[in-house]
């Protein structure tokens with residue numbers, strides 16, 4: 001009978017089942033700087049509809065099939081061409097595996113590589129989604145110090161040697177080298193070369209997560225970490241989420257064959273959403289470069305709006321990164337400020353959402369005086385208003401004002 005809800009699953013959960021995720025809608029501020037979403041107004045809905053219609057007219061009957069386990073081949077061809085042109089990554093379409101966003105490819109790789117207790121190295125503050133997956137597989141996640149050029153090579157070597165000294169050579173180094181989430185910096189070429197050398201020296205592979213790379217508003221492109229390695233020690237992951245829409249749920253990985261075959265075996269659901277793949281393939285083939293140019297113009301204005309609003313409202317009382325691209329910047333309030341305990345009240349009273357530092361900390365606790373502020377989703381006038389409200393709310397809460 002529906003609705004009685006008497007059956008008790010509590011004793012049935014697998015030992016390593018993740019903690020409850022919570023359900024229903026999450027309260028979001030009107031001035032929502034918490035989410036790393038792209039601009040809602042610039043989602044190319046009409047063009048996606050046309051692209052899908054064209055594809056369905058041509059091969060809609062194939063929806064009756066479970067597609068290739070690695071995903072729709074023409075889209076993999078497209079990705080291979082784009083990686084060769086933009087990232088100096090030269091692989092065949094068969095070396096690429098599509099997935100549900102880039103989150104699933106990351107999950108697949110972690111699933112086949114990580115045993116409970118394995119040491120996993122990453123930046124001192126890094127993308128929450130990957131941290132959750134690393135925790136899910138029981139990883140011993142260790143943050144390595146960074147500065148505005150990315151991970152410090154000496155700190156990385158030190159962390160590897162420490163782990164080796166404990167008899168626990170790290171399994172991998174996870175990096176978001178371009179427009180890092182949440183810190184906003186981009187790793188310099190010298191740092192990329194240094195981490196590749198370290199990876200090769202110690203035999204610890206790198207997972208390069210490049211999902212923001214196309215969102216560059218100024219400065220010069222820096223080549224991929226993958227392109228600097230010729231030994232197969234770099235795994236590369238990318239996504240259409242930030243350049244078309246997260247709702248398309250399409251991303252990809254490219255890794256050496258042996259690992260690829262293991263990762264594909266770990267993939268849930270058999271194949272990849274052909275319906276979305278058709279739309280993205282047809283759309284991307286003709287329009288993606290122009291679309292990226294257009295959204296970057298829009299996002300540059302928003303980034304500038306947030307940086308100047310921070311200057312006007314926070315002045316010398318805070319520090320923040322000024323990223324050359326991506327969707328967010330990293331706010332640092334003075335030592336001792338606690339942006340965690342006031343977060344819900346700021347959301348209630350000022351209607352402003354942000355994510356505090358511990359969300360991005362490998363230990364889940366450090367960085368209470370930091371927050372990630374996303375400028376991608378709100379419009380410029382909302383950004384200006386929201387930052388003014390944030391400053392006012394911090395002042396009311398007694399945060400270093």
Ligand SMILES: Cc1ncc(COP(=O)(O)O)c(C=O)c1O
Nearest residue numbers: 036101102103127181239241251
């Ligand atoms: C650094 C990074 N990697 C991966 C993802 C996963 O995105 P998706 O699965 O939509 O590609 C995100 C999403 O915000 C991200 O910030």
